[in-house]
Amino acid sequence: MTIPQLLADFLQLLxxxxxxxxxxxxxxxxLALRQESGVNFEMGGRFQRWMLWSVxxxxxxxxxxxFAAQGITMPPQNTGVIGGWFKALETSIASFVTEVVVAKxxxxxxxxxxxxxxxxxxxxxxxxxSVVSAIFLLSVSGSVRLMQSWNSGTEFAxxxxxxxxxxxxxxxxxxxxxxLAIVGAVINYxxxxxFMPLVFSSLAFxxxxxxxxxxxxxxx
Numbered sequence: 001m002t003i004p005q006l007l008a009d010f011l012q013l014l015x016x017x018x019x020x021x022x023x024x025x026x027x028x029x030x031l032a033l034r035q036e037s038g039v040n041f042e043m044g045g046r047f048q049r050w051m052l053w054s055v056x057x058x059x060x061x062x063x064x065x066x067f068a069a070q071g072i073t074m075p076p077q078n079t080g081v082i083g084g085w086f087k088a089l090e091t092s093i094a095s096f097v098t099e100v101v102v103a104k105x106x107x108x109x110x111x112x113x114x115x116x117x118x119x120x121x122x123x124x125x126x127x128x129x130s131v132v133s134a135i136f137l138l139s140v141s142g143s144v145r146l147m148q149s150w151n152s153g154t155e156f157a158x159x160x161x162x163x164x165x166x167x168x169x170x171x172x173x174x175x176x177x178x179x180l181a182i183v184g185a186v187i188n189y190x191x192x193x194x195f196m197p198l199v200f201s202s203l204a205f206x207x208x209x210x211x212x213x214x215x216x217x218x219x220x
Contacts, residue, residue, distance in 0.1 A: 020097035022057035038129020062157035178205035
């Protein structure tokens with residue numbers, strides 16, 4: 001049975017809104033990261049859930065193609081919305097996310113996190129959590145583009161993107177965090193404060209991939 005054009009346009013509108021929706025879930029992930037301390041996150045917490053939703057939305061066509069390969073009938077995906085009203089709605093939503101959420105709201109939220117970092121420091125607390133969350137928010141648009149480049153285009157694009165995120169975290173982010181930990185250890189040593197936890201943290205960051213491979217080898 002042929003799907004009515006109105007319903008087909010509505011379904012295509014939902015497909016086309018996947019990337020703007022992923023951008024919004026990335027912003028929510030940044031807010032959740034600060035609520036979970038900023039430099040750490042809870043297993044199964046909101047940060048992980050919002051990140052997972054971002055990955056699913058960015059790989060939505062490939063995610064649905066897996067179900068189609070199993071014989072489940074999925075709605076067709078056209079090249080674009082045909083109806084004029086739906087087309088205008090799609091353009092308005094995409095423009096709102098780009099020009100308001102990313103360009104205006106996100107920098108303001110990041111600025112408040114920087115202010116929170118200053119307030120934390122004034123109370124003798126670590127400002128690092130708020131600073132990390134501010135950096136995460138300011139890099140939302142670039143992170144979405146980077147994640148889109150990891151889309152393998154296969155039926156397993158969702159899991160492939162998660163693997164790419166892990167590889168980027170272990171191969172790029174953690175070595176940089178290890179370097180910052182060493183800098184912090186040197187500063188603490190010069191101020192006659194405890195520095196060994198930072199040294200051990202640096203070694204742990206550099207050993208994450210090796211530890212993961214060790215765990216895999218132990219369960220085989």
